[in-house]
Amino acid sequence: MSSRDDDALSWDGDEDPRNPAPGLREKAGSLPRGWRAVGRGSGEVSSDDGPPGDPAGTTESSAPAPMGNVALVSMGVLAGVYTLYVVGWALGGFRLRDRIQADTGAVADVMFQAALWLAMLSPVIWFLVTMHVTRRAAPWRRFAGLAIGIVLLVPWPFVMMGVLGR
Template sequence: MPSRDDDALRWEGDDDPTLDARSETAAEPGEPSEAPVLPEGWRAVGAGSETVPEDDAVEPAPAQGLGNVALVSLGVIGGVYLLWTIGWFLGATRLRERIEQSTNAVADFMFQGSMWLAIASPLLWFAAVLILTRRAATWKRIVLLLAGAVVLVPWPFLMSGSFIVVGG
């Protein structure tokens, strides 16, 4: 006689009583059956079950994630913010040399604090928009990120002769 493992590969043995999933007291297909035995803390839902109390009401399905276009947009804008951070770092370090040579210690101290805030501002703006607009519409998030990209342009980098002027 073949083993039970081999039975899965054959059609014969369907009348084996040990494989019968129904018990002797199970109802026929048209008859009502008694409620299944569930572990503690579980309850049956669906056809033939009791109504769900309001305090145990099912929560609505979570909102769908971002679409492909939104994810690509966030990636591109995130790359722009990373470039802005690098631009602020390069521009601010060039200005730092001029400030240290021409001013006193108080101005230098004030410049150091504002320089590091300026360098961190693109990353802080990006993180703040992503965190604070989690439940907002995607278009609002994109508009705020684009507005920040315009406002946070690294002017010291752009104005300190970083570009090669053609014909000039």
């Protein structure tokens, strides 16, 4: 039999898959990063997230858990709805401003302009604040906050007047 060094398919630095490097071996009684033990005897199992002997899940990691595919696509759809709300507030608000100006002959005052810009930015502000506040919360809380925002931030000038403003 030939030795491992004489093998034609070996390269320097190859590791035998049956004998992993010492740094890659799992400790007995430990869980991989991101896993946590539950149930009877979970206090004796340690996790790579915390110090040895610490029950898994009692120490919080600084990074939030990654989202799954469905959650990520749903978040993109909700972000698209919020983007459409920004466009709706802009179109509806500018049409409302033009209608006020045509009916009364008055130029929209500074307070109207400030409210218009705040209304246009409100979906962006709601989305960013909800994402920031719920970054370590359960995913359902994030989706609930975004759903509440979709109900509250409907662009009423666009809904009532439409694109034509009549």
